[in-house]
Amino acid sequence: MRKTSVIPSGVTLVGDIEGDADLVVYGRVEGPIHVDGTLVIEAEGVVRGHVHARTVVVRGVLKGNAFGDEVVRVDEGARLVGELTAPRVQVVPGAQFRGQIHVAQVGEPRLTTYDPRLHTFSGWPAPDAGTTPGTLVAPRAPTSSGAVVAPAGLDAPTVRTRVVAPVAPVAPEPEVTHVVAPFAPSAEATQIVAPEAEVATPPPAEPTRIVEPSPGSAMSPGTTPAPPPFAEITLSEAVSDAIAADGMDEDATLSEAMTYPPPPEKLPLRMPRLGRTPGSRRWS
C-alpha cells in the first residue's frame, strides 16, 4: 500500500517537499511541492507555491500554479489563484479560481515533460516569474539543520525543512483529528475521510519521535492498522527553543504531528457529473 504523507493542521512548513509519495495537506506549506503521487490540499489546508503531482486535488487554498501529470481537480470550496495545467482539468462549479487553464486536447499524448526550473510543461508558456501569482522562490534549507530524512528503501518524501512550528503559539488541540486516505494512483475509488473522524491512538509502546518502518507491515482492512513507516523529523534548535519558550511539549506536538490515521473509508475521487439530467441536458 502506498504511504500517504501528511502535513497536519496547525503546522506550517517553510521549505519544499519532494518525493515519491502521496501527500495530504491540512496545514500550511510555504514553498513548492513536487510528489509523484496524489497531492490533496484539504479544505483547511493552505499552500503558497507551485505544486506538481500526478494528481492534484485542491479543496483548500492554493496560491501558485498546479501541474498534474494526469489530473488537476479543483473541488468545491477551493480558493485558487494561479495556473492549472494538466491533460485533464476538472473544475467544480462553486470553486473559486483565478488564472489560466491549460488542458491538453483529448487524444493528445500525455504531457509528461516537465521543467522543474520553469515549473512548466513543455509546450506551455512558462509562467512569468515576476508577475505570475503564486510564484515563489522557495528558501533552500541548510542541510545541517532541520530535516526529514526518508529511511532507505522507503518511498516517503524527502522534506527539507527550514522551520517547523505550530501556527499559533496557543496550546495545541489535544486530540489528533486527521484522517487521511492513501490514494490509489488510478484516481479511481480512492478516498478521503473528513478530518472529523476519530483516530485511533498510537500504541503506547511506540516511540514518540521516531517510528521505525515495520518491514512488510500490511495495513489489512479490518485489523488494527500498524502505523505506516515515515520519516524522522528533527527540529532545528531555534524551533525547539521557540516551542519550549511557548511552554509546549515538543514530543507531544511531534507525536501528534506524526500519528498516522486509520485506514480510510471508501469515497469516490471521481468528480460527480455536473448535474446533467435527461430533461435538463443543455441547461443544468
Added chain:
Amino acid sequence: MTTERAAGYIGPGLVVHGRLSGEGDLIVDGGFEGELSIEGRVAVGPAGRLKAPVTARLVTVEGRVDGDVTAAEVVVREGGRLHGDVRASSVGLEDGGALHGTVTMDFDLPADLD
C-alpha cells in the same frame, strides 16, 4: 423555473455572421461568428461552433467556442472546448472538457496570502 419560451436556434448546416443581442435563450448547433450578447442562456451543442465574444447569463459549451465569455455561470462539458478568457462567478469544467484561457473571478484569498 424560468418561463420557457422558444429558444433561438441555429441548426446544423447553418452559419450566421453578425451581431446578435437581446433576451432569450440561444442554442447553437451550427455556426455563429460575430458578437453575441443576450440576457439569457447560450448552449453550444456538440457540433456547434461559436466564434464570437459572448455575454450571457449562462453559457454551456459542448462544442467549440472561440472568444471571450462573460457570464454568471460557464460550464464546459465533456467534449466541449473553449478558447478564450472567461469572466464568471461560477466556472465548471467537466472531465473531458477543455478550457484554454484565463479565468477571472472575484473572491478573496486569506489576507496573508494576497
